Amino acid sequence: xxxxxxxxxxxxxxxxxxxxxxxxxxxxxxxxxxxxxxxxxxxxxxxxxxxxxxxxxxxxxxxxxxxxxxxxxxxxxxxxxxxxxxxxxxxxxxxxxxxxxxxxxxxxxxxxxxxxxxxxxxxxxxxxxxxxxxxxxxxxxxxxxxxxxxxxxxxxxxxxxxxxxxxxxxxxxxxxxxxxxxxxxxxxxxxxxxxxxxxxxxxxxxxxxxxxxxxxxxxxxxxxxxxxxxxxxxxxxxxxxxxxxxxxxxxxxxxxxxxxxxxxxxxxxxxxxxxxxxxxxxxxxxxxxxxxxxxxxxxxxxxxxxxxxxxxxxxxxxxxxxxxxxxxxxxxxxxxxxxxxxxxxxxxxxxxxxxxxxxxxxxxxxxxxxxxxxxxxxxxxxxxxxxxxxxxxxxxxxxxxxxxxxxxxxxxxxxxxxxxxxxxxxxxxxxxxxxxxxxxxxxxxxxxxxxxxxxxxxxxxxxxxxxxxxxxxxxxxxxxxxxxxxxxxxxxxxxxxxxxxxxxxxxxxxxxxxxxxxxxxxxxxxxxxxxxxxxxxxxx
Numbered sequence: 026x027x028x029x030x031x032x033x034x035x036x037x038x039x040x041x042x043x044x045x046x047x048x049x050x051x052x053x054x055x056x057x058x059x060x061x062x063x064x065x066x067x068x069x070x071x072x073x074x075x076x077x078x079x080x081x082x083x084x085x086x087x088x089x090x091x092x093x094x095x096x097x098x099x100x101x102x103x104x105x106x107x108x109x110x111x112x113x114x115x116x117x118x119x120x121x122x123x124x125x126x127x128x129x130x131x132x133x134x135x136x137x138x139x140x141x142x143x144x145x146x147x148x149x150x151x152x153x154x155x156x157x158x159x160x161x162x163x164x165x166x167x168x169x170x171x172x173x174x175x176x177x178x179x180x181x182x183x184x185x186x187x188x189x190x191x192x193x194x195x196x197x198x199x200x201x202x203x204x205x206x207x208x209x210x211x212x213x214x215x216x217x218x219x220x221x222x223x224x225x226x227x228x229x230x231x232x233x234x235x236x237x238x239x240x241x242x243x244x245x246x247x248x249x250x251x252x253x254x255x256x257x258x259x260x261x262x263x264x265x266x267x268x269x270x271x272x273x274x275x276x277x278x279x280x281x282x283x284x285x286x287x288x289x290x291x292x293x294x295x296x297x298x299x300x301x302x303x304x305x306x307x308x309x310x311x312x313x314x315x316x317x318x319x320x321x322x323x324x325x326x327x328x329x330x331x332x333x334x335x336x337x338x339x340x341x342x343x344x345x346x347x348x349x350x351x352x353x354x355x356x357x358x359x360x361x362x363x364x365x366x367x368x369x370x371x372x373x374x375x376x377x378x379x380x381x382x383x384x385x386x387x388x389x390x391x392x393x394x395x396x397x398x399x400x401x402x403x404x405x406x407x408x409x410x411x412x413x414x415x416x417x418x419x420x421x422x423x424x425x426x427x428x429x430x431x432x433x434x435x436x437x438x439x440x441x442x443x444x445x446x447x448x449x450x451x452x453x454x455x456x457x458x459x460x461x462x463x464x465x466x467x468x469x470x471x472x473x474x475x476x477x478x479x480x481x482x483x484x485x486x487x488x489x490x491x492x493x494x495x496x497x498x499x500x501x502x503x504x505x506x507x508x509x510x511x512x513x514x515x516x517x518x519x520x521x522x523x524x525x526x527x528x529x530x531x532x533x534x535x536x537x538x539x540x541x542x543x544x545x546x547x548x549x550x551x552x553x554x555x556x557x558x559x560x561x562x563x564x565x
Contacts, residue, residue, distance in 0.1 A: 030163045031056035031194040032063070033201070034122070037170035039064050043093055045443050047071055047080040051097020053124035053141065053191035069443055069471055072463040074101050076436035078108025078121065079461075083440030083449075085117045086423040087398050089240065091174055092119045092440060098126060098191065099141030103149060107430055109184045110153040114427030115263065116236055118182040120174055121150070125159065127192040150186040157186035163196035180323040180341065182240060214338050214345055220319050223294055223336065224351035230256040231292035231315075232274075236263025237299020237322060239419050243343035247298065248272055250346055255356040256296070257288050257364060261306050262426045264299070266416035273361040277368040279412040281308065281557040284367045284374070286564070293317065299342045302331040305426055311564035321345050375413065379553045382409045384526040389414055389450075392535040396447030397421065402434025404454030405487055405552045406480040412557035420446070432460025435477060439464065442473040448538060449474065455481040455506050465516035468543045476537045477513075477545040480552070481506050490554055513545040520545040 028036070034057065038046070045067045050058055061068045071077050074096045081092030092112075096102055102123035112119040125146050126139045136144050143149065147157040158173050160166050166189065177185040224230055232251055238244070244267045251258045251274035259276045260267050268275045280286055289295070295315040299322060304310060310331060320337045322328035328337050338345050376383040386409060389399075399414065400423045401407035411424040423441060425433035435458055438451035458479050468475055482489075484503040492499055513520035519542060523529045530548060537544045554561055 026200045027197045028200045029056065029060065029194065030166050030189075030196045030198050031060040033167045033198050034170055034189065034194070035060040035064050035066065036200070037167040038093065039066060041091065041171065041174050043091065045069060045084060046093045046095050047077040047084070047440060048095030049074050049077055049097065049101065051101050051124070053098045053126070054095060054194075056194040057095060067443075069439070069467065071436070071439070071467050073461060074104035075108050075432070076439070076461050076464045076467070078105040078112070078119065079433055079436035080440030080443070081119045082108060082112045082115070082117045083400060083423055083437030084444045085112070085119055085440075086115075086437075087420055087441040087444040087446050089420065090118075091178055092117065093122065094119065095122050097141070098124045099143050099146070101141070102146055106149065106153060107432075108436075109150060109186075111425050111428040111430040111433060112184040113153045113155070115425070116182050116240065116427070117184065118177040119184040120177050120187060121154075121184060122187045122189065124191045124194070125188045126190065128190040129192055131190070147186055147188050153184070154186050155183040157188070159188040160190065160193060163193035164198045166193060166198065167201050180241070181237065181327065214340050214348065216336050216338060217345075217348060220336055220338060221349055221351045223317060223319060224254060224296065224349070225354070227254070227294035229292050230254045230294045230296065230354075231288055232256050232258045233261075233295055233297045233300060234258055234264045234267050235261045235298065235300025238342045239264045239267050239299070241299060241342040242419075243298065243346050244268055244419055246343050246346040248274070250349060252357055253353050254351060255354045255360050257360060259285065259288065261300055262411050262424050265411075265414075265422045265424070266419045270415050270417060273357060274364070276364055277371045278415075279557045280306065280312075281412065281562060282371050282374065283563050284370045286312070289315070294319065297321065297328070297334070298346060301327050307331070308562040308564045309559075311562070371413075379555070381526050381550060382552055382555065384530075385409065385552075386413055388526060388531045388534060392531060392538060393450060394448055394538055397538065398423065398441045398447050398449045400434050400438040400441050400449055400451050401425070402451070402453040402457040403429055403431040404434075404452070404457050404480065405482070405554050406454065406478070407434065407452050408487075408558050409552065409555050410452050412555050432457045434458075436461045436464055438475050438477070439467060439471075439473055442475045443471070448476065450538065451475060451477045453477060453479055454486060455479065455483070455509070456485050458509070462512065465513055465518055469517040473543055474541065475543045476534070476540075478534065479509055479545060479547045481509060481547055481549050482551040486551060487554060487558065491560060494560055509545065509547045518543050518545055520547065522547040522549065524549045526550060
């Protein structure tokens, strides 16, 4: 049977189990929009290509599945680069499908001035993707889609670029059956016995779990191992929600507080699972290297690039942790009591230093639905959420601390909401929200279950804090905010406003998150940055 190249592409997506595609139409990709209309894949049309990339990222983080963004040639593709960079830094499996100029008009080594032409479109994506593919013949479209998706999902996951010359979409090609999925068998892990002995002999073991642990589904196995070792578990930003909140070994967030940092300083053996010890978690590597370090990682180089392990176990985190069988250690009740005490001290610190943040976090704990997905932006309120919110389950927090892209929160929340895993609660500032406010149109059009908590502090609050610390005048950080409530309502989205995070905020947020419709709650407030922001790091 023969089909169009466009139909071959969307059939390949359907065979991969794709449920949703986020995209923006352009003159070169219109055949794909037509082909998608003939499938069961939902196409969510957005108002900016960067939103398509962020939404695909939000969907991928909420589900663990492949997020797909469909954009057009040249500037359309280039507009996704900020979002793709965040996906790369946070290991989100995103497939960017971009059309390219017709192959018949391309002349090697010459930019002729064809509409939207770029000298090498795939090369633009090289620094911010795991890899890239450009289809070289129409009959290769289907197999190339499968190769690109397989690369994006393969640990360590990440974004992949796929370019398709637009003329191939209208060509007739033979329909090909998708290749059978290939699963790599489990392999032997050398040094497993040595790791077990090191953990068994440890006086004060500690488990440090990163995003790789969460993505592999290793939470249950890590919980069992932690109880056996009576070891605290510190989770990175990317691993929030890995363990249940009532787990006896879960350390309070974050390690940037001195109370939690003591656990690292006292540990004689650290088991690091699915992490690379990035600068944001380690206060730019001011945390001392532990006396002994065991790393579990799919990539030995990634495991060793910041702190050199004494032992590296290469492979899938869940598989390896399940096979670790150290001796049972006493002291579980003692460590549970100690962690509870640390938690009380951290909460009291917040209450003393920033009562508004304490009220904000308490309200989130009390009123959010159990299945809510929190999506934070790069803003002061978002930093409080990323550092201190008690995340209830895996994939219930999306936080852009991979690359730190301002403007992530709102568009990523669209993708998280479209995933259908729970209401998306977007925590954003006024500056970040203005990056993508045009996609209020998408929110209204799709009636996505999103509550936007927009904290309006009249400018870039974090940068204002930096200038105050340096004793210099405010420059470029203050403005007169627009009428955000009126803006949202002009798109047909329900909105209201409140001052501060007191009773009125708690009441309105409770009403908003129980709604079946999208809504925006504007909060006039200024928060002091938390300890997990670099100007307030305690290690020197």
